[in-house]
Amino acid sequence: MVSRRNFIKKSSLGIGFWALPGSAKFLYTDDYISKRPGLEKRKFTSLAVENTIKTIKKSIGDKELAWMFENCFPNTLDTTVKFYQKNNKFYTYVITGDIDAMWLRDSSAQVYPYLSLANEDEKLKNLLKGVINKQVECVLLDPYANAFFDDVSKLSEWKSDSTEMRPGIHERKWEIDSLCYVMRLSYHYWKTTGDSSVFDADWKKAMLLILQTFKEQQRKDSKGIYSFERANGNPLDTQFGKGYGNPTKKIGLIHSMFRPSDDATFYPFLISSNMFAVVSLNETAEIFSEVLKDENSSNQYKILAKEVDEAIQKYAILNHPEAGKIYALEIDGFGNALFMDDANVPNLLSIPYLGYTSKEDEVYKNTRKFSLSKANPWFSEGKFAKGIGRLSHW
DSSP: OOOHHHHHHHSTHHHHHHTSOGGGGGGGOSSOOOOSOOGGGOSOOOHHHHHHHHHHHHHOOOHHHHHHHHHHTTHHHHHTEEEEEETTEEEEEEOBTTBSSEEHHHHHHHHGGGGGGGGGOHHHHHHHHHHHHHHHHHHHHOTTOSEEOSSTTOOOTTTTSBSOOOTTEEEOOOOHHHHHHHHHHHHHHHHHHOOOTTOSHHHHHHHHHHHHHHHHTTOSSSOOSOOOBOOSSOGGGSOHHHHTOSOOOOSSOOOOSBOTTSOBOSSSEEHHHHHHHHHHHHHHHHHHHHTSOOHHHHHHHHHHHHHHHHHHHHHSEEEETTTEEEEOSEEOSSSOEEOOOOSSSSSGGGHHHHTSSOTTOHHHHHHHHHHTSTTSTTEEEOSSOEEEOOGGGO
16 A cells, blocks of 8 residues: 555645645654644543544554544544533534534534444433534524524625525525435434434424425426525536526426535436435434324325335436446436436435445446446546546536
8 A cells, every 4th residue: 555645745746745834744644643632622522432432443453544533533523513502402503624604414424423322422412412403493494505604693605695595594505415414313313312302393393394395396386486596607506597497397306406515406306315305204204103193294204205206216217328227316307317426425326325225226236337437427537546526626
């Protein structure tokens, strides 16, 4: 294995690296000293997480990998969370990277690795409950927004977008997966901990609003209440058709104006996100049935999930000239399709991870081969790495 230092020296990055000041070269030290913030500067600490780090480090023979795990695994807790109580409920605001805003998708994914430790640490369990409560608050503010502020007085850099920007919203890109991630975290928190206390009146109201939003975005009778345009000159940051996207044939699928990468969809029926919706709707139906004893609402989720699933199977499995029968990433219902795969989850590669189908499913296996091949226009392969890229990063 080539060392990172030798890779940097031999690659085109090497010139820039060796021009860096000495203080910036700590990333490539051989000493593997922890780069975590000091204990007093960490946003949140969990005994279960700290014990897990010690246990896992001992089982990793490669010192560099052990060092990477030690720094990466607790990073969300160390640097991105704001945990507090309000109206006798826990709330956890989770920023994304260095942006002071909370994405519904990212906040779920950031804390998901800690779910398995929730029963070992009551403090960590409360933090996870806080994320769910904060997400519910966000959905109730606007189910079409993808990113939010904790401080409603803060002004977004996207305040001039042509859409309804309410106080507390950082960005209002409509992405199916944002709402799916909210349902996913709630469901798996419950299945892991057995704790149903988060399913209060606000949670139920938010879940029913999600169901309503998905139905609105089937657009069977009208274009609906949501549109989005951005005048920054980047075509991946705005939408066609005065903010409603390209035309579609109404076949039961849910329209998504943006992908999980935050790039605009070309054809509004984003298949991987519709698959995610099928799984999340069925999971939420289970909660309404088993916990809330609301069979009427549970059936509404199941009916929509069935309708979307049937449309996926009927319209989204198409013949690719090289890969055979595969799932298209995007379709319009008229027979037009986009054969590619995007980098962020949900994408076509992640279908088994989402729980939509088995990794042994023949159509999925063909789709996986396609995604990880040069037939996918956003697959890249070089001397040291290969994988799927993100469209807006090219």
